[in-house]
Amino acid sequence: MSTYQEFIQQNEDRDGVRFSWNLWPSSRLEATRLVVPVSCLFTPLKERPDLPPVQYEPVLCSRANCKAVLNPLCQVDFRAKIWACNFCFQRNPFPPSYAGISEANQPAELMPQFSTIEYIVQRGTPAPLIFLYVVDTCLEEEDLQALKESLQMSLSLLPPNALVGLITFGRMVQVHELSCEGIAKSYVFRGTKDLSAKQIQEMLGLSKPMASGQQGRPVAPQDASAFCRFLQPVHRVDMNLTDLLGELQRDPWPVPQGKRPLRSTGVALSVAVGLLEGTFPNTGARVMLFIGGPPTQGPGMVVGDELKTPIRSWHDIQKDNARHLKKATKYYEALANRSAVNGHSIDIYACALDQTGLLEMKCLSNLTGGHIVMGDSFNTSLFKQTFQRVFSKDYNGDFRMAFGGVLEVKEMGVGGTSQWKVCSLNPSTTLGLYFEVVNQHNAPVPQGGRGAVQFVTQYQHSNTQRRIRVTTIARNWADAQSQIQHIESSFDQEAAAVLMARLGVFRAESEEGPDVLRWLDRQLIRLCQKFGQFNKDDPTSFKLSESLSLYPQFMFHMRRSPFLQVFNNSPDESSYYRHHFVRQDLTQSLIMIQPILYSYSFYGPPEPVLLDSSSILPDRILLMDTFFQLVIFHGETIAQWRKAGYQEMAEYENFKQLLQAPLDDAQEILQTRFPMPRYVDTEHGGSQARFLLSKVNPSQTHNNLYAWGQETGAPILTDDVSLQVFMDHLKKLAVSSSA
């Protein structure tokens, strides 16, 4: 197994790819029998400091519907200067520039270590990055102030040649013109009116003015300036924009008692999308939406302005009581699609105590590769630092973001390609790709054959270069009948867990919660039946091989996770969690499924412990990372000591160190995590201890408290089943002959 472990690790490090099965079943039927589909997690822009991009363009297969990129897996005839496409078997001559090619003189893309290679495309003029801030002004004064500061700060983080724009909204939507001197000028749109892109462009004066054309003067210069009125290079409008942001006022329209402020988020986004659509189509752009509450008027309205009407809950949705849900969702989806078509991504930064309509708006980010950040207030470090991290730079001083990505997957055996557009990518963006084996059972892929997959990612680098990253990988085909052991051992349970979880989340978006759980359970049972070793109807005999041993546990935690459970979560929160779940890489995803729990004590170095109530001990400090939260939990005794102030005493320096240790570790996580997790410092009996208690396996509850050892752990007051019960049940079902 170690070989597979290493292989998997190596593959991930090099190519950012993890397959659920590293041996592929040779026919469709067999593939379906494996329960977990052949699929992979792919991180297109995985940071590869060791991989310098090459300065030329890729060589493509000449077959029109193939266009695969020359890669190390291709067969090359150096003498004939011909290479055979390993996807469609087309034989292609090398281009003239490859005239000097030979066994000894191979281009990088033919070397095995360059299974992933990045090309820099020189074509076309580099387009600047575009950042369009869309700012809600219906905020509390304090929040607005904080947001303004963050925005002003962000200007200094932008590359000087990047274009920035500003749209503010409340009851009205204002598009600020940044080019004018003296009087600050803005175009205002009514917040209740759905305008077409054409109308918006006309109203902004962006459409080709016919009148000016008549005067025989070249239209271009004026148009160009018109285009740029709203989007100006940072270096030119830095001061101006800083002042403008500084003068931003809260939405001045009075909010009567018992009403929500009127917030025209829908129109604001529509204007933003329309503006970019009209000015910079197919150029990398990021619309950054900052909202402090739900859209309350106009298209995309999520809730009315009557405070007595609460914003929809899961309960309402289940009862079909959410009046605006469908309409708003549809509206935002349409916007998201338009935006995606033009390669613009949309970020949502939602900071409010109540919901802000992320459920409806999530598609904006999901379909365009934008971020969603949710917080309680703009005046929190959570938002501030997260926002700052959006502009974080990589080892080259470039932004860790890319735009206008197009991912193309070429697959052996089918020769077909599939394309997805990912408007914005960052190094951790990870996609789940699910493959289908199309070979029929009676015509399996010949033994020993290798299947190949090529990922071609075209994107606009943050330094405005266009780049193409090509990853080509291959896996062996295996006959599921005869080589089931091999296949089993090629199982990547971590990847599989994440991939299955993504499937579950995907289903949860459209199906009822219980159905998804049932589906997930059934899959698990089937997998156990397929690969478990047991005697029929004898649960105790059930065994799983090492490569699958952790999988049920992942599923157990997955079932309890907020990605599938909506209890105690608002629709917005669910959307938020799911959003991140489906885009983080494997490691982070696993953390989300099964949070990590570290224990600190005087008895030794910090150690990971079971995510179990039994780990909650009075003399320990626990650090739990759920990705979204970082919880430091002080055991009862520790808490008392801390309260007594021992850490202040010189003689208890060690105690002080103990207290400090988890903090340092947490800080480390906080430094790198995006979005920044909620940081919770609590103790035994603290109200916020619930974050921990809700995650741990309730092995001890009020029901079985006395059945277990007295001193260990803390009982959890819940009716949820514990892992043990779950496993018992699973075994029983797996071995059941009737199942």
Next chain:
Amino acid sequence: MSVCETEGLVKHRPLGSSTRTADTLTLLSYPGFRDELKMNVNQHTPLAAPYGQPQPGYVQPGYAPLDGGYPTSYMPYHGPAPAYQHGAPQQGYSPFTSFPSKAVAPNPVSDPSSPLDLGPARGPPSSAPPPVATGQPYNQYNQSQGDMQNGPPPMTQEPPRPAASQPYNSGAATLPGHQPSYPQHYGHPSTMQQVTNQMTGMQINSGPPTAAGPGYAPPYSSQPPVSSAYSAAPPPSYTQAPPPAVSSGSVQMAPPSVPPASQQQYYGGPPPQAFNPSLPPTTSQQQFTSAPPTSCQQPLPPSSYSSPMPPPSQAPPPLVSQPQQPFPPPQPAYSSAPPPPDSQAAFTSGPPPGAQVSFPPRAPPPSSLAGSFPPPGPPPSSAPSSQYPGSISPHQRPLPSHPSPYHSGPPPPRAQMPPTSMAQSNHLPPGPQGQQQPPLQPGMSAGYPAQQNGAFGQVRGPQPGYAGPYPGQPNYGAPAPAAPAQKRLDPDAIPSPQSSDMPAVQKSRHRIDPDAIPSPIQVIEDDKAKVNEPFTTGVRGQAPPLVTTSFQVKDQGNASPRFVRCTAYNMPCTSDMAKQSQVPLAAVIKPLATLPPDEAPPYLVDHGESGPIRCNRCKAYMCPYMQFIEGGRRFQCAFCSCVTEVPPHYFQHLDHTGKRVDCYERPELSLGSYEFLATVDYCKNNKLPQPPAFIFLIDVSYNAVKSGLVSIVCQELKILLDNLPRENPEADSVVRVGFVTYNKVLHFYNVKASLAQPQMLVVSDVADMFVPLLDGFLVNVAESRLVIESLLDQIPEMFADTRETETVFGPVIQAGLEALKAADCAGKLFVFHTSLPIAEAPGKLKNREDKKLVGTDKEKSLFQPQVSFYNTLAKECVAQGCCVDLFLFPNQYVDIATLGVVPVSTGGSVYKYTYFQAQSDQERFLNDLRRDVQKPVGFDAVMRVRTSTGIRATDFYGSFFMSNTTDVELAGLDCDKAVTVEFKHDDKLSEETGALMQCAVLYTTCSGQRRLRVHNMAVNCCSQLADLYRNCETDTIINFLSKYALRGILNNHTKAVRDTLINQCAQILACYRKNCASPSSAGQLILPECMKLLPVYLNCVLKSDVLLPGADISLDDRAYLRQLISCMDVSDTHVFFYPRLLPLMKLEGDSLPVAVRASEERLSKGGVYLMETGLHLFLWVGASVQQELLLNIFGTPSFSQIDSAMTNLPVLDNPFSKRLRELIDSFRAQRSRYMKLMVVKQEDRAELVFKHFLVEDKSSSGGASYVDFLCHMHKEIRQLLS
């Protein structure tokens, strides 16, 4: 008498005094009929009959007793009267020895009617002496006649006799005796002095005729006899006589001085003090009236009746007073010579003969005035001849025997003038000036006698009788025979007789002497002369001084005429009467009119939390007419008679007369105008209003920027913001301001005080306008001054390079409206706009200017809005209290008919600066803007006019919106806006209670206080048409008619509207003629004294650019004027339709030079004239003007060096220049719009524009000259009568 006849036009003046006395003193008052102008056509005869039949009773009894008793009774009066008469005539006529004597007579006549005329100056002197002698008899006649009809007719013959003065006196005496009523009316007012005043007034009246005289003069001159006649006759009749001598000059001179006196009598004088005196005066007036005519006649008579006749006729006609004069003269004549003996008989018969005579005289008049009347052309020629004879005859008559002279006199004239002239005149106004009038005059002169005798009777027994009497009249018979025959001829076919008579004369007739037809200047000056003490409003049914007269008002229970002016102060009791008379019953209400500093603004009454006390049923507000009963515990509504409990806190005991003890402590119980503090119940949404806001919306399209408009506006606004309206001059204005600029899109500005720089918010969604910001848009000037100034500095720069030429308009108003809605306040939008809004947006317009449609059925559509969008918008604006003022700077068609809809419906104004150029138009624009911004204004107003049972406000004209039939909604109501309200009968009115109206305006002041302004007005009701005609106001009628017509062109062919106007006017006059005037021949044009200017003013309306466009008048101009006029008050319309033309040859002291009539003839090549139209100021410089004048005014010695492009006179350090500039400034200050000064050099191209405003002349667009129109009007009247 003869004089009167000659004059032809006899005017009956329903002087306040006379009318009042009318009831009791009817007879006396009737003399007041002198007011009528009679145009002698040929129909003297008819007069006789009527007299005889219907009036016999009146006349005879009247005469008899009068003769006997009155003389004595009058004696006392004689004193004064004669003095006046004598004096007046003498002075005025001084040149003519004969005139003086006549003048005397005329004076008396003039009093009532003609005071307006020149009479005053001349009158007084002349009147004094002459009256004494013959006066008494006349008086008698007058009285008797007066009762019956107007009384005036009879005197005509007599007037010539100096005696006229006496008669007047006697008349006066009788009057007092007769009519206690007078005393009541005039009570105090009429004293000897007043009488004298009146006398003077009369003289004045006569004066005008004199003016006419001059006109005649020429003819006379031609005819030696005439001249003599004039000298003799004219003087007495009016100043006219004298004038003839001096001609215009004299006339002018005389009028000014005298007029004041006369005016006073009429208006101010009569009421309180004047009453007693007034009575006498009235009598005297009657006398005078009669006298004047006589005087007129006299002047003529002296030489020859015919001649005198004509002049008087001419003179009289023009002068309303003339008729009066004629009357008096007749009287005297009667009294002195034939009358006494024949008196009745003579009168009856006499009148007719007189009439006949008059006819002949008419002929003469034609020559002078008459010529114009009938057929201008012929008359002149004939006129002279005929006139002479006519004039002579009167004189002769008076001297020897009235009858004979008359007869003799008249006939000739007729023969001469009438036939041809009349015919012509009738046919057309060809005989521009004189013809018609002349004929009339002659008629008058002739008619007067007839009238005198019969007149009174005749009036009732119309023309048919006349015919009889004339023939029948033995007295006249001898002399008359010829005349009658002629007369007869005339009636049937005027032209033929005349033509047959005097071909030569015709020529003279053709040229009707403009001086012989009623002169607005004369009327105005006379009225001025009458006013010498405050006008008190306490007396019901009393007409106030004219708008051209400056006077002080004392509120004694009726609203000041500055707030309310009525067309009629005596309303007909029944709708039948109203219909018959066709006199519109309307009031022009200017609720927030600015009062002069010496008059207190309406008191503010606070009735506490429960609000104003109101009638339970009709909701009328507490006012002086409410009757408290049951010891003060309840009050009965004067409007609906409902009894309402008096709230305890308002209870007060009554005194023995039933008045509340605190009556004089409470404005609402003692004053005509006052204000209530409104409670929250009177506010929108039951919320006290916010202070209003002003929003400035500035077009920044290419044209606006290029013309300099944008920078001018911005520059000016910086200053103006310090002068926003406020109630307390000490405090800052609470009015908030906001700014918008626009072209195809709108730019709002955030000028919040906390900002370092203003912010611009562009709204391009013009299809669905909204206001992009709230806080920071409407700001307090003091707080945001720096930001605002920065904004105003930057706006011109920002758009300096704009290339945007398209504009929107509808969204602009929507924007302002929405802003006010958002701020929950009322306010005013100032829109500065340049072009037709063709950009894609609601309210988009297309250019539909098509001159080919002018004159077609489709023309009316051009006055209607092109799209209905603006009507809807206007409605919304009104609902919010959003008033829109529109400043237009068009370089081409902008469709004002459509753009103006919102301003007009919201109580706003439209200002137009075509081809705006910064240099030349800046001053006018800025002054308009300043005034518009600063003027007191109320917002969100609702006006309701309540009336007492029997009448009802049925129609409203002005700038406002009505969503139902009773509430006039005004988003904004400023101090210059007037609303004309028309009343109709619901039921019969009672003479005892009169008619009441209460106009209540609920509005928000500029400081945000909700108030109710209440104006009360009580008028008399009359069962006699004569009373109606005697107490109406032509200026107000014109105001109404013009508004009525301008509304009419929206739905009717312009020509139809014009015809309607003419028709109504003709009916009004015909009704008077038929029912009130003393019998006279149909050939006589008889105008009521109060309406003697109706034809000239109406003609001005008819030929105004809106109703009769010239080739160079754009549709926009017409639409603009149409809308402008709709909210004008009476003084605005007056000067607009009849511009003021001042000769500037001499400017001395503080007094204004006396205006001259708006006719090119009046301009002297060597002079400089200033013309004011209310919209323009012209300085006309004659080609051969004196160097000294040029140096004084322009600082240049050469005519050719005058820069006609200048808009302001150079500041020169000489008294003349200083005074002239002061004068111009004061003119400008009087008008709500700044008048740009245009220097017009004679025979310069620009003179065409100037000439357009010489409204008495034929206009280039085809408008009739005054004389022509008068002829036409006469023809119409005759048609109606036949």
